[in-house]
Amino acid sequence: xxxxxxxxxxxxxxxxxxxxxxxxxxxxxxxxxxxxxxxxxxxxxxxxxxxxxxxxxxxxxxxxxxxxxxxxxxxxxxxxxxxxxxxxxxxxxxxxxxxxxxxxxxxxxxxxxxxxxxxxxxxxxxxxxxxxxxxxxxxxxxxxxxxxxxxxxxxxxxxxxxxxxxxxxxxxxxxxxxxxxxxxxxxxxxxxxxxxxxxxxxxxxxxxxxxxxxxxxxxxxxxxxxxxxxxxxxxxxxxxxxxxxxxxxxxxxxxxxxxxxxxxxxxxxxxxxxxxxxxxxxxxxxxxxxxxxxxxxxxxxxxxxxxxxxxxxxxxxxxxxxxxxxxxxxxxxxxxxxxxxxxxxxxxxxxxxxxxxxxxxxxxxxxxxxxxxxxxx
Amino acid sequence: xxxxxxxxxxxxxxxxxxxxxxxxxxxxxxxxxxxxxxxxxxxxxxxxxxxxxxxxxxxxxxxxxxxxxxxxxxxxxxxxxxxxxxxxxxxxxxxxxxxxxxxxxxxxxxxxxxxxxxxxxxxxxxxxxxxxxxxxxxxxxxxxxxxxxxxxxxxxxxxxxxxxxxxxxxxxxxxxxxxxxxxxxxxxxxxxxxxxxxxxxxxxxxxxxxxxxxxxxxxxxxxxxxxxxxxxxxxxxxxxxxxxxxxxxxxxxxxxxxxxxxxxxxxxxxxxxxxxxxxxxxxxxx
Ligand SMILES: Nc1ncnc2c1ncn2[C@@H]1O[C@H](COP(=O)(O)OP(=O)(O)OP(=O)(O)O)[C@@H](O)[C@H]1O
Ligand SMILES: [Mg+2]
Numbered sequence: 001x002x003x004x005x006x007x008x009x010x011x012x013x014x015x016x017x018x019x020x021x022x023x024x025x026x027x028x029x030x031x032x033x034x035x036x037x038x039x040x041x042x043x044x045x046x047x048x049x050x051x052x053x054x055x056x057x058x059x060x061x062x063x064x065x066x067x068x069x070x071x072x073x074x075x076x077x078x079x080x081x082x083x084x085x086x087x088x089x090x091x092x093x094x095x096x097x098x099x100x101x102x103x104x105x106x107x108x109x110x111x112x113x114x115x116x117x118x119x120x121x122x123x124x125x126x127x128x129x130x131x132x133x134x135x136x137x138x139x140x141x142x143x144x145x146x147x148x149x150x151x152x153x154x155x156x157x158x159x160x161x162x163x164x165x166x167x168x169x170x171x172x173x174x175x176x177x178x179x180x181x182x183x184x185x186x187x188x189x190x191x192x193x194x195x196x197x198x199x200x201x202x203x204x205x206x207x208x209x210x211x212x213x214x215x216x217x218x219x220x221x222x223x224x225x226x227x228x229x230x231x232x233x234x235x236x237x238x239x240x241x242x243x244x245x246x247x248x249x250x251x252x253x254x255x256x257x258x259x260x261x262x263x264x265x266x267x268x269x270x271x272x273x274x275x276x277x278x279x280x281x282x283x284x285x286x287x288x289x290x291x292x293x294x295x296x297x298x299x300x301x302x303x304x305x306x307x308x309x310x311x312x313x314x315x316x317x318x319x320x321x322x323x324x325x326x327x328x329x330x331x332x333x334x335x336x337x338x339x340x341x342x343x344x345x346x347x348x349x350x351x352x353x354x355x356x357x358x359x360x361x362x363x364x365x366x367x368x369x370x371x372x373x374x375x376x377x
Numbered sequence: 378x379x380x381x382x383x384x385x386x387x388x389x390x391x392x393x394x395x396x397x398x399x400x401x402x403x404x405x406x407x408x409x410x411x412x413x414x415x416x417x418x419x420x421x422x423x424x425x426x427x428x429x430x431x432x433x434x435x436x437x438x439x440x441x442x443x444x445x446x447x448x449x450x451x452x453x454x455x456x457x458x459x460x461x462x463x464x465x466x467x468x469x470x471x472x473x474x475x476x477x478x479x480x481x482x483x484x485x486x487x488x489x490x491x492x493x494x495x496x497x498x499x500x501x502x503x504x505x506x507x508x509x510x511x512x513x514x515x516x517x518x519x520x521x522x523x524x525x526x527x528x529x530x531x532x533x534x535x536x537x538x539x540x541x542x543x544x545x546x547x548x549x550x551x552x553x554x555x556x557x558x559x560x561x562x563x564x565x566x567x568x569x570x571x572x573x574x575x576x577x578x579x580x581x582x583x584x585x586x587x588x589x590x591x592x593x594x595x596x597x598x599x600x601x602x603x604x605x606x607x608x609x610x611x612x613x614x615x616x617x618x619x620x621x622x623x624x625x626x627x628x629x630x631x632x633x634x635x636x637x638x639x640x641x642x643x644x645x646x647x648x649x650x651x652x653x654x655x656x657x658x659x660x661x662x663x
Binding site: 069070071090091092095096097098100102104106107108117118121122165169 | 547
């Protein structure tokens with residue numbers, strides 16, 4: 001019943017078709033610091049796509065969003081919405097929904113007035129405003145708080161009001177800057193489901209900023225991974241996880257065991273001291289940096305643990321390791337390892353069925369060469 | 378018992394100030410009040426005379442009008458000025474602050490005689506108007522001249538509370554309004570202006586109430602035919618020596634002022650004497 005009312009509220013624009021195409025070409029923003037905040041970014045976000053900008057703090061995600069919204073001026077490059085260059089279009093004419101990282105709720109307006117603001121600015125009728133505000137507040141589970149002022153709300157509640165205000169007018173494109181950052185785990189996953197659902201129903205283009213890789217994986221059609229002002233890699237969550245091009249990507253998404261090969265050519269890293277390093281051509285990243293400096297990456301779930309070298313099947317890659325710690329994760333356990341002669345930190349997943357390991361045990365970890373990835377380091 | 382001691386020791390530092398206030402404010406004020414209803418006899422005649430003598434009400438009205446004009450001009454000049462102060466760098470802000478504070482640092486006499494020279498017949502202001510084609514504009518000895526000089530003195534009382542309020546408004550709220558579909562003008566009127574209301578009220582009340590009691594400026598620059606309430610008071614105390622009647626007038630002005638402050642407190646926020654403002658509406662939490 002709850003669902004029915006909310007679905008109705010979002011239906012009209014799902015009929016009006018696709019969201020906005022957002023195209024960034026050579027976009028650069030230089031604040032005059034040591035390096036540009038955003039450095040020559042090119043990215044096309046398809047109509048109706050859910051694109052996540054993922055990256056560590058200070059990597060330029062918010063700046064990129066502000067450039068798209070029109071709050072910052074470009075140092076170089078062009079941004080176009082549906083093919084039209086918006087370089088000289090002021091923010092309020094771009095018709096984008098925007099949720100700010102700091103919420104930016106109006107302190108002198110109640111929750112309902114805040115949410116109604118974009119509708120008022122679009123000269124919506126009184127009844128339409130009342131209906132949409134009620135529906136969207138129900139969606140973010142804030143029914144009954146209409147009359148409260150932002151200072152009377154918790155951080156998470158404020159964030160939900162900001163989300164409601166950004167989606168209430170069903171914009172053709174929605175820019176969300178860490179909209180779930182302040183929420184607890186349950187509310188966060190509940191709202192992730194809602195955001196996905198809204199996205200499906202409204203059909204707008206979503207640009208979603210987060211530094212939470214799990215959230216990015218859950219929600220996105222594609223992820224643009226930011227690092228230090230440039231885009232490290234763009235692709236589906238699956239692509240970024242299984243086919244990382246660079247060590248940064250491999251490390252940012254999920255856990256990985258990394259063997260840095262430095263400048264050595266791949267085939268020179270030959271078997272020695274019981275190790276084996278077989279390379280399958282299909283697993284080498286296309287990134288041009290691979291030839292100069294590379295690393296082998298294996299995910300913990302692809303790594304098997306054996307008691308000795310003899311137990312490793314032929315054709316597998318293997319390296320010695322010492323068990324540093326054991327984490328019990330319920331259905332499986334994770335061994336924290338010191339790998340190889342250099343004692344590199346590593347992880348492997350195992351279960352009680354495959355043998356118990358204790359801290360201090362010497363083991364051999366092995367994996368099939370097709371499970372590893374050779375990336376630019 | 379120890380809690381009582383703590384209470385007493387906490388209040389103790391206030392004793393000198395309270396004693397001083399009682400001695401120089403409450404006692405004379407009480408005496409003025411009592412005299413105004415008891416001399417020459419226990420009646421309210423001193424008060425009813427104010428309404429019937431044909432002078433007091435006119436002067437009070439003129440004073441209120443002058444104070445309102447000064448307040449309005451000070452707000453119109455002060456708001457953009459204070460806004461500019463929040464937008465420039467620290468150096469320029471310092472310079473702007475000094476400019477607005479100069480009337481504070483100038484002696485009352487020097488300031489007023491400077492205005493006499495500027496505004497008098499044949500003075501620079503008149504010459505300027507002549508250059509512009511308006512012959513023989515007389516400001517000296519008029520309410521207009523008084524208003525101009527008073528506005529100059531009152532400007533800091535408008536600018537300072539406004540500056541503190543405008544500076545504390547989160548400018549990202551304006552961006553949010555733009556992102557939600559407001560033009561820059563709409564964003565100002567719907568977001569910035571309502572958030573600055575506390576500062577506006579503080580400045581308005583401060584300037585208006587202080588303007589009600591101006592004496593030297595109207596006495597030197599105005600005309601005796603267009604005197605303001607402070608001149609009337611001075612006349613009644615120093616020339617007519619009618620202290621109870623003057624006391625009644627003073628009490629009326631005081632009541633007007635208190636009513637105004639109470640009203641401003643209700644609608645605009647808390648106004649303290651130095652014009653620091655705490656808006657009644659809660660600020661956004663970060
Ligand atoms: N207005 C500004 N003036 C100067 N430098 C800025 C400004 N805004 C951002 N920067 C710089 O640009 C870089 C990128 O900042 P940005 O806010 O885009 O990072 P972010 O990826 O959103 O980080 P976070 O996850 O912490 O929000 C930072 O180094 C920051 O110091
Ligand atoms: Mg950010």
